[in-house]
Amino acid sequence: MEHAVAGAGDRRRPPDRSSADLTTPDVYLATAQMRATLRVQQEALHAARESLREAGFVELLPPLIGPVTDPGIRGSKQVDVRYYGHDYRLMTSAILYKQVALHAFPKIFLVAPNVRLEPLDTAYTGRHLAEFVQLDVEFASTRYADALTLLEDLLVDIVEHVKRSCTQELADLGRELRVPQRPFAREIHADVVARLQRIGRSQEGSAEIRWDEEEALSREAGEPFFICEYPKGSRGFYDREDPARPGVLLDFDLVLPGGHGEVASGGEREYEYARLVTRMRETGEDPAKYGWYLDAARRGIRASCGFGLGIERLTRYLVGADAVWKVRAFPKIPGMLLP
Amino acid sequence: MLAPGFPVADVRDRARRGVEAILPRADGCEERAYGHAVFGEIAKTDADCVDGLDRARIVPPVLMPGRLEMLLELSREPAFSDVDLTSTVGGFKCALPVYVSAMGSTSVAQSALGFEMVEQAARAGLPLVLGENVRSMFGYERRAEPGLPSFKDRARAYLGCLEGNTGGLVVQQSTEDANAELWNEVYSDPDFHPLVQRGLLGFELKLGQGAKGATGGMTVIDRETAERVGAAFPMEHLDGMTWLRSSAPGTFTEDILRSQVRLMRNNFPGVRVWVKLPPGRDLRLAGDAAWGAGADAVVVDGACGGTGLTATVLLQHLGLPLDECLRRLEGHAGELLVSGRMWEGSRVVKALALGAGGVGLGRAAIVAAAEDAELGLVRLIEALAMEMRLLISACGKYRPDQLGRDDVWFGG
Numbered sequence: 001m002e003h004a005v006a007g008a009g010d011r012r013r014p015p016d017r018s019s020a021d022l023t024t025p026d027v028y029l030a031t032a033q034m035r036a037t038l039r040v041q042q043e044a045l046h047a048a049r050e051s052l053r054e055a056g057f058v059e060l061l062p063p064l065i066g067p068v069t070d071p072g073i074r075g076s077k078q079v080d081v082r083y084y085g086h087d088y089r090l091m092t093s094a095i096l097y098k099q100v101a102l103h104a105f106p107k108i109f110l111v112a113p114n115v116r117l118e119p120l121d122t123a124y125t126g127r128h129l130a131e132f133v134q135l136d137v138e139f140a141s142t143r144y145a146d147a148l149t150l151l152e153d154l155l156v157d158i159v160e161h162v163k164r165s166c167t168q169e170l171a172d173l174g175r176e177l178r179v180p181q182r183p184f185a186r187e188i189h190a191d192v193v194a195r196l197q198r199i200g201r202s203q204e205g206s207a208e209i210r211w212d213e214e215e216a217l218s219r220e221a222g223e224p225f226f227i228c229e230y231p232k233g234s235r236g237f238y239d240r241e242d243p244a245r246p247g248v249l250l251d252f253d254l255v256l257p258g259g260h261g262e263v264a265s266g267g268e269r270e271y272e273y274a275r276l277v278t279r280m281r282e283t284g285e286d287p288a289k290y291g292w293y294l295d296a297a298r299r300g301i302r303a304s305c306g307f308g309l310g311i312e313r314l315t316r317y318l319v320g321a322d323a324v325w326k327v328r329a330f331p332k333i334p335g336m337l338l339p
Numbered sequence: 340m341l342a343p344g345f346p347v348a349d350v351r352d353r354a355r356r357g358v359e360a361i362l363p364r365a366d367g368c369e370e371r372a373y374g375h376a377v378f379g380e381i382a383k384t385d386a387d388c389v390d391g392l393d394r395a396r397i398v399p400p401v402l403m404p405g406r407l408e409m410l411l412e413l414s415r416e417p418a419f420s421d422v423d424l425t426s427t428v429g430g431f432k433c434a435l436p437v438y439v440s441a442m443g444s445t446s447v448a449q450s451a452l453g454f455e456m457v458e459q460a461a462r463a464g465l466p467l468v469l470g471e472n473v474r475s476m477f478g479y480e481r482r483a484e485p486g487l488p489s490f491k492d493r494a495r496a497y498l499g500c501l502e503g504n505t506g507g508l509v510v511q512q513s514t515e516d517a518n519a520e521l522w523n524e525v526y527s528d529p530d531f532h533p534l535v536q537r538g539l540l541g542f543e544l545k546l547g548q549g550a551k552g553a554t555g556g557m558t559v560i561d562r563e564t565a566e567r568v569g570a571a572f573p574m575e576h577l578d579g580m581t582w583l584r585s586s587a588p589g590t591f592t593e594d595i596l597r598s599q600v601r602l603m604r605n606n607f608p609g610v611r612v613w614v615k616l617p618p619g620r621d622l623r624l625a626g627d628a629a630w631g632a633g634a635d636a637v638v639v640d641g642a643c644g645g646t647g648l649t650a651t652v653l654l655q656h657l658g659l660p661l662d663e664c665l666r667r668l669e670g671h672a673g674e675l676l677v678s679g680r681m682w683e684g685s686r687v688v689k690a691l692a693l694g695a696g697g698v699g700l701g702r703a704a705i706v707a708a709a710e711d712a713e714l715g716l717v718r719l720i721e722a723l724a725m726e727m728r729l730l731i732s733a734c735g736k737y738r739p740d741q742l743g744r745d746d747v748w749f750g751g
Contacts, residue, residue: 075606077523117523120532121608206633207605233601233632246594281590282598284517284544288587335529 022338025330036169037327040162041315045111047161048135048309051154057137058105062112063097068290070095071283072236074208077117090115093308095238096293098138099269102302107139111311118334125211126323127261127313130332135314137266138306144250144268147305148226151254151264152182154309155224162318175320184254185225192217192227208234209253214261221257228252237279240268254307260317266307273297342702344654350682350703350719354710357718358725361684390643390660390680391749392689398748403735419732424724426739428697429541429636429676430611431507434464435724436691436739439716440640440678440699441470441511441543441615454488454496456708459716461500468543468613468699469493470511472586474521476564484564490521491530498534508534509541509613513586526607535609541635542610544599546591546625547617549644549679550654560584593628600632611635613676618642618658623667630673636696637675639664644679644701662749665693669744682719684726692734692742 021028028034049059065081070093079090094112101108115131122128137154141147159179163170170177189209196203196213203213209227230249232241239251251267270276276297277287287294312324312331325331332338341347353360409417426436439460460467469490478489488496497508512521522542525531534540565574565582575583591599596614603612614629615638616622626637641661659667661679668675677690678699687698700719707719731739734746 071520073523075523075526075608077520077527117527119527119535120529121535204604204633206601210608231601233598234605278595281592281595283602284512284599286518286587286589289518334527335532 022325022331022333022336025339029329032172034329036166036172037315037319037321038329039169040166040173040318041311041327043162043165044158044314044318045135045311047158048154049111050161051157052107052109052137055107055150055153057107057109057139060101060104060108060110062094062110062136063091064113065090066097067292068096069093070236070238071285072238073116075119076122079115079117092116093134094136095236095269095306095308096290098136098306099238099271099301099304100293100296102138102140102304106302109138110134110136112136112308120335122211123334123336125215125261127211127310127316128334129312129324129328130334132324132328133311134308135311136306136308138269138304140302141305142268142303144228144252144266144305147266147268147307148184148186148228148252151266151307151309152180152184152224155254156180156182158314159318170319173319175318177318177320180224184223185221186252187225187227189227189230206231206233211261214255215259218255218257218261219259221255224254224256224263226252226254232282235267237276237283237285238269240270241275241279252307254309256313256317258317258320259322260313263313263317264307264309267305269304269306271297271301271303342706345680345702345706346682347706350706351710353682353719353722354707354715355718357714357721361722361726390641391662392641392660392665392686392693393680395662395689395747395749397685397688397692397730397734397746399734399746405737405741406735409737417732417737419728422728422731422737424727424739426697428466429507429509429613429638429674431466431539431541432464432505433466433697434505435720435727436695436697437681437687437720437723438466438509438676438697438699439468439704440638440644440701441468441509441545442701442705454493455712456704456716457493457497458500459708459714460704461497461506462502463717463720464502464505465700465720466507466509466541467497468509468511469497470513470543470545472513474519474524479519479521479524494531501539504537504539507539507541507611509543509611511543511545511615513545513589522603522607526610538609538611540610541613542603542607543613543615543638544603545615546596547588547619547640548615549618549640549642549658551617551657558584591625593624596625597628597632600629600634604633613638615640618644618661618664618679620659622659622664623671626668626671626673626675630671635674637671637673638699639668639675639677640699641677641679661690662693665690665695668694682723684723684730687723688727688730688739688742689747691739692746693744696740 065088067088069078069089069091073092078092081088081090091114093114094110112134114134118128118130163177193203193205201213203210230251232247232249235249239249242248242250253262254264256263270279280287312328315327316324321327325333424435426433428436428438457467474490477483477487480489480491482489494508510525559581562580577583612634613636614634616625618641629637641664642658674696675694676697677695678701681687681698681700682703690698704716707715736742
């Protein structure tokens with residue numbers, strides 16, 4: 001069988017495996033462009049932490065491994081780890097831990113590294129890495145609209161801070177960054193699908209918005225916008241199904257303008273034991289392996305909302321790059337063996 | 340190779356002699372008897388078969404407008420060899436509307452399944468379903484047992500012999516495989532990426548199977564294997580050296596099924612979605628849910644189906660026979676594939692006439708490959724294709740999808 005990485009032929013296309021671009025981090029890390037990008041990334045993280053702390057959030061250290069992790073990861077594989085004779089997984093996201101962590105504080109966040117062995121197609125989207133970092137936020141609430149407002153404020157705080165603190169870097173990178181206007185538009189998934197279908201795009205109503213369609217929507221947009229209320233069957237079991245509207249999830253994506261696409265996903269969470277078990281089966285999961293989490297749910301976990309915001313995707317937007325692998329040190333492009 | 344209750348001798352005969360074996364022989368004659376003896380109806384030797392499909396007859400009309408159409412097209416009287424069997428089964432092009440069903444991890448199936456059967460299936464242009472629990476029992480890439488090929492060994496053997504764009508690899512996922520994320524592993528594996536791009540990969544969600552209903556798979560394993568896989572499966576100690584390994588069947592409701600199919604479509608763009616149902620009384624409801632959610636094919640395994648081990652009481656008393664399954668699915672909207680006791684032309688043609696778009700071979704494929712590792716399955720398929728052409732043309736039809744319910748008579 002061939003190990004083909006056939007390319008899309010655009011600028012986001014990863015360099016050839018044999019290319020020195022990514023296999024020699026000592027070279028690319030020393031470029032002015034990379035230095036400026038990493039400074040912007042540092043300031044973005046600083047601003048995010050400040051913004052969340054001011055809003056009453058407490059930062060926790062992220063778990064790296066566990067007996068289970070987030071299964072709601074479109075077509076990608078978790079990484080197995082042998083842990084004292086047992087099968088553990090590297091975190092694909094800390095969603096389960098975030099929910100339970102609300103027992104400590106009602107508002108928490110993590111800066112969490114995740115690993116997902118993404119399908120090879122994602123090497124060309126410009127926004128997938130096999131190893132990435134999320135700003136993982138969770139708070140006690142029963143309205144996902146609260147998360148939308150928080151996310152709007154967070155993004156605006158980050159952009160304002162980066163504009164203030166990275167004037168030279170943005171100028172060096174040729175990036176004219178504009179502070180987004182609040183409130184961001186809130187579109188319903190079903191309406192977005194209908195709009196895409198009207199213009200002849202092959203978007204299924206029961207699925208996530210396809211990457212190329214989402215990019216097209218993002219290119220048309222002048223401001224960030226939310227796509228809300230995805231259909232059941234397109235997300236993980238933890239996104240809460242609206243009790244009043246079966247089949248509709250109380251969740252959302254934040255899509256950035258300029259072709260940068262989705263930067264954050266979130267929603268209200270399922271937290272009641274019976275609903276969690278049923279939703280697990282709907283996503284093909286065996287509840288047996290979620291023992292510790294379901295035990296916690298039996299004892300009671302809080303109703304909550306939250307989201308994960310991709311740091312590399314955010315950085316890509318802030319500096320105006322066309323691919324996430326250009327904005328982090330030691331990127332792991334899906335399918336490529338890189339340091 | 341033993342397969343109690345299955346016409347093993349007939350399958351082995353075809354595996355040895357191919358098309359030659361579809362012609363009857365008189366008792367005691369070693370040579371072909373056709374033309375040298377008179378034959379009436381060949382008595383059924385297998386009284387155990389519970390379903391009415393074998394008892395039904397294919398009854399062609401006398402007047403055949405379809406044959407006239409073919410006559411006009413060919414400018415000569417059509418022959419059985421004019422029947423075009425090429426079909427699309429569950430989204431895959433094939434030489435005839437036949438695929439090879441998933442085999443259990445039972446050792447009798449694995450002995451023949453290893454390489455020989457999958458290679459022959461590829462050479463015959465048939466889609467192959469790979470499962471159940473092969474990954475859990477034999478390893479994904481590295482072999483869990485040195486003598487037995489891993490999941491990927493089998494996939495490689497099949498794909499290595501595939502010619503052109505016929506055939507397709509369908510990966511079945513059971514509850515244990517879901518824990519191991521088999522679909523995610525395959526979908527993100529660079530070696531399978533070209534298959535996705537060529538449209539030759541499918542995933543089969545298994546809700547149950549013929550002989551076992553929705554009770555989950557079982558197999559008898561030795562102590563060493565029990566120690567290796569023990570954590571992943573419920574295990575029952577039978578005697579000093581053997582254990583009974585069972586699989587959890589998984590819980591399904593209409594909503595759970597619909598959501599799982601949607602999730603498969605959402606998570607695996609470019610992959611065909613098959614859903615395998617046991618012969619349950621509500622299979623119409625389940626089938627409609629699967630099709631409605633976007634399954635490319637629904638597979639129904641009649642009560643006669645099954646290759647692996649299960650309790651005798653289940654084999655004898657569980658599930659609907661295939662003819663009743665087909666009756667309950669009459670007028671269904673999506674593509675239907677059926678399996679269970681398939682090995683020769685009449686049962687296949689009856690199933691197609693009653694609404695199936697393709698049929699799966701299970702035990703027959705194992706027995707044939709075990710009989711002749713090089714050509715047993717290929718010859719069995721040649722014989723099957725010849726019989727199908729004879730029967731379909733006898734009905735005045737020249738493509739499998741022209742068959743209809745009128746072509747089958749159940750008597751009384």
